[in-house]
């Protein structure tokens with residue numbers, strides 16, 4: 274018999290299986306993920322880091338309007354998709370490009386929003402990745418709807434719904450948790466607590482003991498993990514997904530990580546935090562620590578490392594090549610997609626723009 | 636071909652029932668819509684007939700209700716949600732504006748949201764604060780939404796059926812003061828679809844343009860005007876978005892004069908849009924500026940004062956009198 278507290282309360286300390294020196298520690302409730310999973314995860318981390326850094330470079334070159342990087346948060350990005358099956362759903366935010374790509378979406382299509390040639394550039398049904406959502410926490414409740422529909426259809430789909438620490442203050446975060454709990458919807462809410470919402474630190478966002486504690490009021494089990502430890506994340510998220518799939522209802526997971534870069538390239542983090550605060554986090558880097566662990570265990574030979582590097586180089590090239598040419602945009606798109614059948618008024622306005630463009634060309 | 640005498644509330648209930656029978660993916664949910672059947676009984680008996688999976692109560696959170704509908708619609712369902720009252724739809728405003736309205740566009744049509752947001756709206760029932768808002772302009776102003784307001788019992792049935800079958804999201808505004816209006820109707824009779832206005836009464840002298848709760852008032856005014864020797868056309872918009880410019884403009888051109896009648900405050904409203912677009916299109920046919928009879932630009936008044944806010948027959952007739960007849 275477990276008590277309510279045992280069922281709902283997160284671990285007292287964030288679950289960590291591999292520490293920042295790459296040393297593995299046993300955990301009473303979580304098993305070490307299989308070695309091949311960690312090796313595959315390592316390759317994905319390296320690739321994810323490259324996506325982040327290449328995208329940031331492409332902003333500087335004017336090829337992307339803006340890029341909210343998940344540099345330093347790649348373990349969260351990768352873990353969120355590694356625990357999913359094909360038919361499952363992912364609900365990402367603006368910061369979760371690496372997750373989206375790791376789910377199998379074409380990187381150029383994934384960057385459409387930030388390149389500015391359309392809003393959502395990929396087909397959400399192709400890989401079951403919802404459009405990236407910017408209005409904070411609003412996507413979490415969609416995730417509940419998708420999960421509930423799946424249950425009504427008798428499918429064993431699980432939905433991973435992502436958000437940041439700041440977003441947990443939004444009303445929709447709470448409504449989503451409550452709805453998911455009441456309808457027993459198979460949703461894993463995954464908070465990447467990177468300690469900042471633009472300039473506002475976590476301390477001003479919430480005085481809850483942890484963000485994972487926020488599940489308790491809704492009867493949703495919470496758990497917290499070291500967000501820079503891929504092994505711990507895979508164990509915690511994997512278990513949460515399993516429980517959700519088994520019909521135990523929604524789960525809440527908080528990953529403790531850190532936004533080592535500014536909110537986006539347009540932000541000046543120097544205005545609200547000291548570099549001293551950032552430095553220790555560089556030592557907690559998710560790639561370094563997994564690399565140290567895998568190397569010590571003899572799981573990371575040169576061939577694996579080389580393959581990871583090559584994969585990363587390949588995606589970087591794909592980004593550069595794909596984003597260098599000016600995107601082809603079609604003004605007709607402005608009117609075509611709003612309704613299945615455009616209203617008479619939109620048809621008039623589309624014709625107006627067509628004429629205007631024709632006159633400009635003449 | 637059977638004519639029955641039913642209320643608008645019963646017609647809406649029948650529409651939901653028939654839609655749920657016709658299509659398993661139609662789900663009805665909201666606050667108190669289950670065992671109670673909704674505070675206006677529009678969902679009466681649906682849980683009993685179709686089960687808890689098809690018609691259910693949700694936790695009390697409108698953003699959650701609409702947001703969940705978005706997710707359900709993304710995954711193969713046709714949700715029909717109820718906002719308990721007009722003014723209690725506001726917590727869902729972000730979901731409606733940022734997601735319901737934009738999803739199709741932002742995904743280039745990959746995701747369509749066949750969903751209906753039903754909302755009892757407008758006043759005239761002696762409702763206390765926050766129970767009588769005419770909020771249609773907010774939705775009509777939002778590209779991507781389709782906004783419908785029935786004024787007759789037959790239309791309540793037809794338009795709700797069509798809204799549920801519609802491929803895109805529809806905000807369905809139910810004039811709550813007409814819920815108990817009874818009409819002899821044949822529900823199987825085919826009615827025009829969404830996007831089509833209907834001329835409810837023909838008259839050569841001036842046109843009254845109305846929708847939802849003001850249609851019966853406009854018809855009553857036309858009746859009185861006829862007795863006084865002036866023949867008025869009454870156009871019932873039925874659908875605010877898409878707007879039926881063709882029917883409205885044809886009526887105005889034929890009559891040369893027009894009055895728009897709406898309960899909502901006039902400033903920056905559906906009524907101001909109608910005046911603007913009809914003037915743009917029919918200027919040379921107009922013998923007088925188009926007049927409006929609308930609510931004042933004030934929050935909806937308490938019950939003891941609401942009669943001053945509501946467009947009534949006299950105000951409509953006064954506006955018609957003001958249409959510069961001396962020049963003709």
Ligand SMILES: Cc1ncc(C[n+]2csc(CCOP(=O)(O)OP(=O)(O)O)c2C)c(N)n1
Pocket residue numbers: 368407408409436437438439440441467469470471532536
């Ligand atoms: C409803 C809403 N309010 C404000 C914003 C502007 N905004 C964008 S990101 C952001 C900070 C969000 O912080 P957090 O949830 O911690 O996510 P992070 O950016 O750190 O990944 C804000 C305030 C928004 N996108 N949506």
Ligand SMILES: [Mg+2]
Pocket residue numbers: 437438439465466467468469470471
């Ligand atoms: Mg944050």
